[in-house]
Amino acid sequence: xxxxxxxxxxxxxxxxxxxxxxxxxxxxxxxxxxxxxxxxxxxxxxxxxxxxxxxxxxxxxxxxxxxxxxxxxxxxxxxxxxxxxxxxxxxxxxxxxxxxxxxxxxxxxxxxxxxxxxxxxxxxxxxxxxxxxxxxxxxxxxxxxxxxxxxxxxxxxxxxxxxxxxxxxxxxxxxxxxxxxxxxxxxxxxxxxxxxxxxxxxxxxxxxxxxxxxxxxxxxxxxxxxxxxxxx
Amino acid sequence: xxxxxxxxxxxxxxxxxxxxxxxxxxxxxxxxxxxxxxxxxxxxxxxxxxxxxxxxxxxxxxxxxxxxxxxxxxxxxxxxxxxxxxxxxxxxxxxxxxxxxxxxxxxxxxxxxxxxxxxxxxxxxxxxxxxxxxxxxxxxxxxxxxxxxxxxxxxxxxxxxxxxxxxxxxxxxxxxxxxxxxxxxxxxxxxxxxxxxxxxxxxxxxxxxxxxxxxxxxxxxxxxxxxxxxxxxxxxxxxxxxxxxxxxxxxxxxxxxxxxxxxxxxxxxxxxxxxxxxxxxxxxxxxxxxxxxx
Numbered sequence: 211x212x213x214x215x216x217x218x219x220x221x222x223x224x225x226x227x228x229x230x231x232x233x234x235x236x237x238x239x240x241x242x243x244x245x246x247x248x249x250x251x252x253x254x255x256x257x258x259x260x261x262x263x264x265x266x267x268x269x270x271x272x273x274x275x276x277x278x279x280x281x282x283x284x285x286x287x288x289x290x291x292x293x294x295x296x297x298x299x300x301x302x303x304x305x306x307x308x309x310x311x312x313x314x315x316x317x318x319x320x321x322x323x324x325x326x327x328x329x330x331x332x333x334x335x336x337x338x339x340x341x342x343x344x345x346x347x348x349x350x351x352x353x354x355x356x357x358x359x360x361x362x363x364x365x366x367x368x369x370x371x372x373x374x375x376x377x378x379x380x381x382x383x384x385x386x387x388x389x390x391x392x393x394x395x396x397x398x399x400x401x402x403x404x405x406x407x408x409x410x411x412x413x414x415x416x417x418x419x420x421x422x423x424x425x426x427x428x429x430x431x432x433x434x435x436x437x438x439x440x441x442x
Numbered sequence: 443x444x445x446x447x448x449x450x451x452x453x454x455x456x457x458x459x460x461x462x463x464x465x466x467x468x469x470x471x472x473x474x475x476x477x478x479x480x481x482x483x484x485x486x487x488x489x490x491x492x493x494x495x496x497x498x499x500x501x502x503x504x505x506x507x508x509x510x511x512x513x514x515x516x517x518x519x520x521x522x523x524x525x526x527x528x529x530x531x532x533x534x535x536x537x538x539x540x541x542x543x544x545x546x547x548x549x550x551x552x553x554x555x556x557x558x559x560x561x562x563x564x565x566x567x568x569x570x571x572x573x574x575x576x577x578x579x580x581x582x583x584x585x586x587x588x589x590x591x592x593x594x595x596x597x598x599x600x601x602x603x604x605x606x607x608x609x610x611x612x613x614x615x616x617x618x619x620x621x622x623x624x625x626x627x628x629x630x631x632x633x634x635x636x637x638x639x640x641x642x643x644x645x646x647x648x649x650x651x652x653x654x655x656x657x658x659x660x661x662x663x664x665x666x667x668x669x670x671x672x673x674x675x676x677x678x679x680x681x682x683x684x685x686x687x688x689x690x691x692x693x694x695x696x697x698x699x700x701x702x703x704x705x706x707x708x709x710x711x712x713x714x715x716x717x718x719x720x721x722x723x724x725x726x727x728x729x730x731x732x733x734x735x736x
Contacts (some may be wrong), residue, residue: 304613325600
């Protein structure tokens with residue numbers, strides 16, 4: 211089986227004097243599927259996502275390896291962000307410029323590191339054909355879209371650059387039931403269209419129980435040792 | 443009547459660069475850029491200092507050098523202020539106030555006093571036609587036209603949109619590997635460069651530079667912008683907003699002067715006008731956070 215992401219003996223401390231926050235975490239995520247990591251608040255879900263992306267501070271201690279599409283990446287303190295892994299945060303509205311249209315936001319996501327003085331807005335990646343089913347008017351201001359539709363926009367913005375793995379941090383936490391279903395339906399359509407792997411992190415038991423029918427990882431805190439464990 | 447109209451147009455053309463600059467920083471980027479006041483003065487000082495240092499040359503060549511000098515002077519103010527925010531983590535309002543303090547001292551040192559007369563120096567603004575006894579108005583119109591054309595073009599580029607995005611969501615860029623500090627510094631440098639040009643135009647048309655001549659200029663900008671946005675209520679970049687707002691402001695100013703109101707009361711009138719317009723236009727926006735921008 212081909213794995214999009216493998217975590218190998220990941221250990222992590224917030225600084226040299228702190229106790230281990232993670233100790234020897236191991237996990238494997240098969241390619242081209244949606245995976246779920248469940249965990250209560252404070253279990254370290256967002257920290258784990260930060261490590262997977264390679265966003266760490268120089269004073270943090272990190273050990274182990276991650277393997278992306280069979281290619282090993284040694285983790286180190288203060289390392290640069292790992293390309294080809296994109297994340298949509300829980301407060302996805304911070305990725306969006308509300309006063310502009312859906313299309314313009316996609317173009318903004320494609321701008322270079324230093325937006326050009328003389329360049330017009332870049333083109334955007336072709337929209338998925340199934341987007342029509344989600345009732346999005348791509349030319350109207352994003353502020354008029356529903357929460358679920360804005361979440362879809364944030365996901366498509368993250369996918370404007372080449373992406374192998376998409377991380378979603380609590381994608382339904384800020385949404386009502388209808389918008390949560392809309393977002394999940396979109397993700398299931400997406401995984402059948404694009405060659406990507408999606409990892410969803412959530413504390414929402416109902417969401418995980420409903421959609422993670424093939425199983426899920428859970429981040430738990432061992433009451434005896436206070437170590438965080440990643441169990442399947 | 444023609445005299446009144448010419449006076450309104452002349453005043454509009456003098457202040458147009460700084461109001462366009464403030465439209466970038468105060469309105470689009472929603473940054474409390476009080477340093478515009480320093481850029482207005484320092485742009486005038488760098489331009490007039492260049493004027494004293496330039497050898498004799500055609501006025502057309504001279505105006506290009508002087509305008510570049512004034513823009514660079516203003517840009518330096520914006521650069522210092524924005525670097526304090528982006529690289530020193532200083533809040534933008536405090537950074538503006540510190541910049542004003544710094545450049546007040548630098549201006550005094552450069553001028554070697556508080557005042558410099560331009561009467562003995564050539565006036566590059568007179569290089570074009572004289573209209574109704576106004577020798578500077580054609581050059582002012584040309585300069586304003588170039589600035590409007592430049593900003594019209596800028597607002598259609600990546601950087602122009604990025605300036606609007608910053609005002610809408612300053613966290614945006616960090617999610618897409620784009621440089622927030624580049625956008626912020628570029629925006630404020632551009633805005634203050636415009637203010638520097640305006641400072642020179644004001645100094646040249648009045649025949650002097652004075653370190654306190656920027657007092658109240660930010661309030662003028664805010665008044666003009668709010669008037670413009672009251673008439674054209676769009677949050678997208680639209681160069682007509684500052685132009686129209688400033689024209690209406692100067693028209694109102696000249697009418698009040700004609701009615702016998704002395705210029706000493708103008709700061710108060712500006713403040714009252716802003717208050718009234720804000721109460722009228724922004725009251726319904728109080729719940730969505732948009733009231734911070736002008």
